[in-house]
Amino acid sequence: MPAGKRSILAINSRDEDILVLGDILGSHYTLLAAGNEEQALDMAGQYPSPELILLDLDSQKMDGLEFCKKLLADSFTSLIPLILTVSEDNEEQALLGLECGAGDYLLKPFRAGLVRVRVENHLELKRYQENLEKLVRIRLMRLQVTQEATI
Numbered sequence: 001m002p003a004g005k006r007s008i009l010a011i012n013s014r015d016e017d018i019l020v021l022g023d024i025l026g027s028h029y030t031l032l033a034a035g036n037e038e039q040a041l042d043m044a045g046q047y048p049s050p051e052l053i054l055l056d057l058d059s060q061k062m063d064g065l066e067f068c069k070k071l072l073a074d075s076f077t078s079l080i081p082l083i084l085t086v087s088e089d090n091e092e093q094a095l096l097g098l099e100c101g102a103g104d105y106l107l108k109p110f111r112a113g114l115v116r117v118r119v120e121n122h123l124e125l126k127r128y129q130e131n132l133e134k135l136v137r138i139r140l141m142r143l144q145v146t147q148e149a150t151i
Contacts, residue, residue, distance in 0.1 A: 005030045006123065009050035011040040012085065013061040017108070021054065024112045024146065037062045041070075044077045053077075057086045058108070064150045065096055072101040081122040085110075087099055 007030040011022050016151060018033045025031055034040035044050060053071065057064035068084065071077045073106035084097040084105040103125075104118055 006052075007032055007048070007050045008052045008054060008117055008119065009034060009040065009055045009080075010056075011035075011037075011059075011067070012054070012056035013059040014056070017056060017085070017110075020110055021115070024110060024115045028116075029119070035061065037067050037070075040067070041077075044071065044080065045074075045114055049076070049080060051126065052083065052119060054083050054085055054106075054119075055097075055102070056066045057084050057097060058090055065093065065100065068097050068100050081126050083118060083122060 005028070008025060009032045010018055011034045012018055012021075013035045018031070022031045032043055034043050040055075044053060055064060055068060055071070057068075058151060064084070068082065071080075071082060078101075082102045084094050084102050086094045086097075087108045088104055089091060091107065092107075094107075097105060103122055106115055
């Protein structure tokens with residue numbers, strides 16, 4: 001992965017969708033592509049992990065909702081923001097995915113500006129969450145030091 005480029009894992013069995021996402025996101029991100037569940041789990045579990053996952057619910061090769069549940073149930077991959085991709089005629093699946101815990105969804109055909117903004121927003125939210133967790137750890141350490149000094 002090139003230095004400074006954040007990685008996004010696109011789980012999608014359609015090469016056309018991967019090419020379009022690469023055109024939209026490729027100048028700012030390293031787009032990793034997985035065409036099936038096994039490949040996706042392997043890539044999502046690697047270090048460094050992707051910073052965001054785009055999961056296609058229209059795939060014929062896997063049950064996207066079941067895979068969504070699997071990603072969100074895993075203690076490691078559940079920390080990675082998840083955006084679903086779905087065709088307009090399958091928007092009900094996106095609602096079910098959101099109810100499972102996905103953060104957002106994108107309709108196909110993709111609108112470049114919308115894809116870029118939503119991806120960036122979710123990455124920004126992830127950075128805020130990581131910073132808050134860091135501040136909580138620091139505060140807890142300070143409290144522990146204070147507590148030990150008073151005992």
